Amino acid sequence: MTRIRSPISIRVWQIRVWRSNTRTRQLFGGRLSGGRAGFVLDWLHKANNKLLSYYFIVLFFVLWQVAPVVGWANPIFIPPLSKVLNALWTLTQSGAIFVDISVSLERVFVGFSIAIIVGLPLGFILGGWLPPVEKFLQPLMNLCAQINIVTLLPLFIVLFGVGEGGKYGVIFWASFWPILFTTMAGVKQVDPLLIKCARSMGANGITIFFKIILPGAALQIFAGIKIGATMAFMLLIGAEMLGSNAGMGWLIRNSEDNWQIPRLYVGLLTIAVVGLIINYFFEWLESTLITWREAMPEATK
C-alpha cells in the first residue's frame, strides 16, 4: 500500500534524503580523496578516539607496578602488580580462589533469588490489584527501605544465625526493597488504556498480565533488579568480612589478619572483576530480554 503524501511531507522527505546523502559524502569523502596517508591518519585518529578512555586505566595499572618497585610507594603495603598476580596464580593453581568465588556467588544467588521470588509477585499484587493495601503499607515499607542496612548486619546475624542464614537474610533485605518498589511503580505506570483495550477485545486476566502488564513494567522492574543485584553483591562482601569462614570477603579479612598483603589485593581484584561480570551479565540479560526498547521509536515513526 502506497502512502499518499501531502506536498509538505514530500518536501520534508526530500530534505531528509538530501541530508542523508550529504552525511554519506562527509563520512566517506575525506577518506576516498585523501589517499593512502590520509587513510592511515584517519585510522589512527579513530583508534585514538576509541582508546582514549583506556589510557588512564592502563596508566593506573602501570603505576601500580612501577611505583612500589621504584620506591614511590612502600612495597610492603602496596605490593607491585606482578606480585599480586603471582599470588593470584598460586591461589588459582590450588583452586582455593574458585571455592571462595563459588561460595560467595551461591550466597548472592540464594538471597537474591528469594528477593525476586517474594518481591516481584508482591509488587504486582500491591501495585496492580490492591492499591488500598499498598497505601496502608506505604509508611512501613518506606521506613524499612530507609533503614541503614549496615546496622542490620549484626542483628541479622543474631536472628538468622552466624552461618548462611544471616547472609541470606542481609542479601535478601538489601535487594528486596529496590525490586519491590520498582515493580510497584512499573505496574502503576502501565497505560490503563491498553488494559481496557485488551479487555474490550476479550482478553482474559492471564493474557493481559503476560501481554500488557509484564512488558509494560519490564523496563522499570529490570532497573530495580539491577540495583538490587548491585546492593546484594556489595552487602555480601560486608557481611562476609564481619564473620564467615569462606568467600571473597573472608579472603580479604583473613589476609589482613594474617598479614598476607598480596593475597588481600588478590581478593580486592577478584571482587572487582566478579562485580563487573555481574554488572555486564545483567546488562546483557536486559538487552536480550527487552528487545522492544530499541524497536519502539522505529515503529512509532
Added chain:
Amino acid sequence: MIKILTGIKSLIFGNLSVLLTIAAWEVLPRYGILNKVIIPPFSAVAQKVYSLAIQGQLFGNIAISLQRAGLGFLIAAAAGVTAGFLLGGMFRILEKLLLPLLRLLEKINPFALFPVFILLLGIGEVSKVSMICWVSQWPIIFNTILGTRGVDPLLIKTGRSMGASGVTIFFRIILPSAMPSILNGLKLGVQTAFIMVIYAEMLGASSGMGWLTINAQETYKMTQLFGATVCVAIIGLLINKILRLIEGRVLVWRQAAFEGREN
C-alpha cells in the same frame, strides 16, 4: 485545637501499619509467640535506649559517629564538587580521559577497601574519615559533572555576549543550573557517608554507634543491639528528612520538577 487534633489523627492513621508493627513487636514476645530472649519486646528496648541516654553513652556515641561522617563528607564534598566542575566544565578532554578510570574506581567494593585503608593509614581516625570520604565522593563528582555538562550553552553564550565575566557566568549561570544535580549528589553522599561510618566503626573502633551495635552483638546484649539499631535507623530517617527539607528550600525554582521524585 481542632487543627492539632486532626493533625494527630492523620499522623496516626497515615502511619497505622508502622504502629501496628510496633504493637506486634511488643505483644508477640511478651506472650511467648516469639522468643523473648532473642527478640525483646519493644518496651524493654525503649527502656534500654532511655537508660543508655541517661548514662550519656548514647548521645556521646551518636556525636562521635556524626562527627566522623560529617568530616568525611565535608572533605568529599569540597573535593568532589571542585573536581566535578573542573572535569565537567573546563577540561573536557581530561574528563574523557579520566572518567573511565573514575568509574572503575567507583565500582570497587567499598567494604573490601576498608582493610587497604587501614593498612595504609592505620587504625585511627584518619583511615575511617578518609574511607568515608573516598566512598561518598563518587556520587558527588559524577552528579556535579552531569550538572555542569547539562548547562544550556545558549545561556552561557548569551551571558558572554552581554559582557559577563567568567566569575559572573559561573555564579549566575553555571552554578544555579547545575545546582539540582549537585544537591542530588550531595544527598547521596551524605547517605553513603552515614552508612559507611557505621561499618567503619564495626570493623575497628572503640566508640560510635557502629561499635555500640557490634559490641552488643558480640557480648549478646540483645536489648542494646535492638536499641542501637533502632537509634541508627531513626538518625538515618532524620537525615533523609532534613535533606529533603533543604532540597525543597534551596530549589524553589525547580519545585515542580522534583515533586514526582520523592521516595
